[in-house]
Amino acid sequence: MANILIATYSRSGKTKGVAQMINNLLDNVDMYQIEVAPDTFDRDMYKTDEIATTQIKNNEYPELINEVPNVDQYDLILVGSPVWRGAPATPVHTFLEKIQSYSGKVASFYTDAGTANGYEETFKQWAGKLNVLPAHEGSNDLAAWIKELN
Numbered sequence: 001m002a003n004i005l006i007a008t009y010s011r012s013g014k015t016k017g018v019a020q021m022i023n024n025l026l027d028n029v030d031m032y033q034i035e036v037a038p039d040t041f042d043r044d045m046y047k048t049d050e051i052a053t054t055q056i057k058n059n060e061y062p063e064l065i066n067e068v069p070n071v072d073q074y075d076l077i078l079v080g081s082p083v084w085r086g087a088p089a090t091p092v093h094t095f096l097e098k099i100q101s102y103s104g105k106v107a108s109f110y111t112d113a114g115t116a117n118g119y120e121e122t123f124k125q126w127a128g129k130l131n132v133l134p135a136h137e138g139s140n141d142l143a144a145w146i147k148e149l150n
């Protein structure tokens with residue numbers, strides 16, 4: 001059985017919930033929370049959107065406060081994120097940058113409010129040299145998606 005890391009950024013808990021569902025479907029899983037300092041974003045969604053947009057524009061992505069585990073021990077990394085303005089949340093960029101030397105497989109799962117357009121393309125772009133497999137939106141059909149990845 002493959003060793004899997006589920007690395008998740010979740011601002012309001014929805015993506016974290018999906019990470020839990022995936023965790024329940026698999027053995028040999030470690031969970032990593034992609035986290036930034038509490039004052040990085042705002043309680044207000046629109047202000048958070050502005051902050052993230054500025055980070056992207058200036059190519060200044062937020063630092064992570066949790067140490068990223070040694071990813072070489074995993075065969076597959078599942079990266080969870082909410083959709084922010086048709087892209088992954090900016091802490092995911094920092095995470096992907098930190099694992100650029102990883103040679104295993106990476107796939108993203110994401111949650112949104114109905115308009116995900118551009119997310120998957122931007123994820124691939126941010127993933128750089130990583131080996132990216134098909135992504136999954138929402139909380140349905142998770143088992144089928146995981147099967148497809150193996």
Ligand SMILES: Cc1cc2nc3c(=O)[nH]c(=O)nc-3n(C[C@H](O)[C@H](O)[C@H](O)COP(=O)(O)O)c2cc1C
Binds near residue numbers: 046116
């Ligand atoms: C800054 C920001 C931007 C967002 N942009 C989008 C968007 O472009 N499309 C969309 O469908 N939902 C958007 N949403 C809604 C979130 O993707 C959705 O609520 C997600 O499930 C939240 O996940 P979380 O609880 O794990 O943080 C946005 C939310 C925030 C805070």
